[in-house]
Amino acid sequence: MVYRANFNFMPERSPEEMAANTKRWMDWIGSIAAQNKLTDRGNRLDVSGKVINKDSTITNGPYAEIKESIGGYSIIKADSYEAAIELAKGCPILTTGGNVEVREISPMQ
Amino acid sequence: MQQPELLPHLFRTEYRKIIAVLCKRFGFDEMETAEDIASDTFMTAAQTWGLQGIPQNPVAWLYTVAKNKASNFLKRQATFHTKVVKETATPENASTVPEYEIDLSPQNINDSQLQMMFAICHPAIAPQAQIGLSLRILCGFGIEEIADAFLTNKETINKRLHRAKEKLRSENIPIALPDLADIDDRLGAVLATLYLLFSEGYYSISNNKTLRKELCFEAMRLCYMLVENKQTNKPPVNALLSLMCFHASRFEARMNKQGELILYEEQDTSLWDADLISKGGYFLNLSASGNQLSKYHLEAAIAYWNTQKDDTKEKWENILQLYNRLLQIEYSPMAALNRTFALSKANGKPEAIIEAEKLNLINNHFYFTLLGELYTGMDNLKARDHLEKALTLAKTQTDKQTIQKKIDRLS
Numbered sequence: 001m002v003y004r005a006n007f008n009f010m011p012e013r014s015p016e017e018m019a020a021n022t023k024r025w026m027d028w029i030g031s032i033a034a035q036n037k038l039t040d041r042g043n044r045l046d047v048s049g050k051v052i053n054k055d056s057t058i059t060n061g062p063y064a065e066i067k068e069s070i071g072g073y074s075i076i077k078a079d080s081y082e083a084a085i086e087l088a089k090g091c092p093i094l095t096t097g098g099n100v101e102v103r104e105i106s107p108m109q
Numbered sequence: 110m111q112q113p114e115l116l117p118h119l120f121r122t123e124y125r126k127i128i129a130v131l132c133k134r135f136g137f138d139e140m141e142t143a144e145d146i147a148s149d150t151f152m153t154a155a156q157t158w159g160l161q162g163i164p165q166n167p168v169a170w171l172y173t174v175a176k177n178k179a180s181n182f183l184k185r186q187a188t189f190h191t192k193v194v195k196e197t198a199t200p201e202n203a204s205t206v207p208e209y210e211i212d213l214s215p216q217n218i219n220d221s222q223l224q225m226m227f228a229i230c231h232p233a234i235a236p237q238a239q240i241g242l243s244l245r246i247l248c249g250f251g252i253e254e255i256a257d258a259f260l261t262n263k264e265t266i267n268k269r270l271h272r273a274k275e276k277l278r279s280e281n282i283p284i285a286l287p288d289l290a291d292i293d294d295r296l297g298a299v300l301a302t303l304y305l306l307f308s309e310g311y312y313s314i315s316n317n318k319t320l321r322k323e324l325c326f327e328a329m330r331l332c333y334m335l336v337e338n339k340q341t342n343k344p345p346v347n348a349l350l351s352l353m354c355f356h357a358s359r360f361e362a363r364m365n366k367q368g369e370l371i372l373y374e375e376q377d378t379s380l381w382d383a384d385l386i387s388k389g390g391y392f393l394n395l396s397a398s399g400n401q402l403s404k405y406h407l408e409a410a411i412a413y414w415n416t417q418k419d420d421t422k423e424k425w426e427n428i429l430q431l432y433n434r435l436l437q438i439e440y441s442p443m444a445a446l447n448r449t450f451a452l453s454k455a456n457g458k459p460e461a462i463i464e465a466e467k468l469n470l471i472n473n474h475f476y477f478t479l480l481g482e483l484y485t486g487m488d489n490l491k492a493r494d495h496l497e498k499a500l501t502l503a504k505t506q507t508d509k510q511t512i513q514k515k516i517d518r519l520s
Contacts (some may be wrong), residue, residue, distance in 0.1 A: 026430055029437065030430075
């Protein structure tokens with residue numbers, strides 16, 4: 001699961017709201033883990049970053065023309081896209097305007 | 110102490126020290142010899158002390174006898190060796206003066222025991238065999254006691270130990286502390302075995318309460334040895350010891366005189382051992398260094414919250430978050446069920462019911478017990494259905510009784 005949101009326009013949040021949001025994430029990922037469907041909690045990605053272009057120039061990322069960027073990822077186990085989507089539906093990012101992209105990993109042979 | 114109590118007491122404290130030193134000295138090839146010499150030493154003591162009375166320093170007496178028997182064995186072995194291989198021996202080998210002295214100093218006893226711990230808990234040895242060997246070699250338990258602890262007979266244990274010893278030899282497992290680079294990995298295997306040993310005592314279905322308690326305290330003693338040694342005194346070791354202290358603090362409260370289990374919420378909290386709880390806190394603090402968060406840290410923190418008697422929102426929120434993290438490190442059905450129980454306390458029953466039904470652990474009576482509990486007061490008909498399902502799946506009498514009590518409360 002890849003988490004996307006417009007991280008540049010995050011509303012200001014109080015410490016209490018931040019804590020509540022963290023709890024929502026932890027409860028959600030804990031729920032997936034309790035179903036023995038979590039492979040790797042994954043990580044958050046830095047909001048900014050660098051992009052190496054084809055002409056070797058370096059620009060600040062994420063792409064200026066795209067509002068949304070990838071904020072993090074997790075790896076889950078599911079038998080089908082439908083099952084994976086069911087798990088993803090509880091993701092707290094959906095309540096704050098972000099989205100979750102579900103993609104199957106195709107292992108390197 | 111009079112002789113009748115003294116000798117069994119010394120057997121329990123000294124046998125394991127003698128055997129660790131002799132095993133280390135002889136190597137696994139002569140492990141049985143080491144066991145024989147250690148046993149013979151106590152036999153000699155029983156005979157001699159019976160006739161001549163208890164010596165002034167019984168431990169030193171035992172060590173001297175063990176040393177003499179061991180040196181005699183080494184000398185015989187050396188003689189045999191030189192006679193058989195004399196023809197092929199090079200002059201250098203022949204001139205090496207064999208050392209027959211056995212070092213039973215506290216330092217060498219401690220080193221030998223630690224090295225044996227790492228050898229026995231080698232990943233090549235099956236976990237059940239590791240526990241058997243630990244009880245025999247590191248704890249000095251008799252075969253009968255080990256059989257009792259596993260609810261099996263002596264032959265089974267003897268066979269299991271025999272196979273394990275063969276494996277120690279065939280895998281050529283060294284009696285030594287691992288290299289610094291490997292120590293965390295190997296320590297992980299040792300901790301896993303100590304935790305199993307502890308759980309064997311704590312959750313065993315054996316009714317022998319004294320024996321069960323001894324298994325727990327032996328596991329704690331071995332864990333403490335790791336804490337005492339500079340090389341092995343790592344945060345997860347302290348976390349495991351803390352966890353064991355917290356659990357053990359409830360030993361008296363969690364079982365009645367008949368050896369039946371008393372549920373956490375029904376325990377007489379005045380029976381909780383305050384000294385062990387404070388020791389648990391002490392080692393939990395020591396475990397909080399470095400950046401490694403092991404499952405033992407999380408389990409110890411959960412156990413800490415369980416020593417807090419008041420049913421506060423803060424307590425259950427903390428327990429829930431600890432289970433959330435524990436499950437990310439390692440899934441287990443029990444952790445998933447406990448997490449869902451904590452969820453019901455922290456976030457309410459409706460959310461917990463939805464989550465519980467996702468777990469789908471349909472062969473587990475604890476799963477249906479949990480569902481029964483969650484539905485109690487929400488939908489008593491469903492609660493009854495689940496509890497009856499749990500009753501048909503439960504195997505032990507204690508579990509069945511507990512579930513029956515919950516069903517009775519519904520009506």
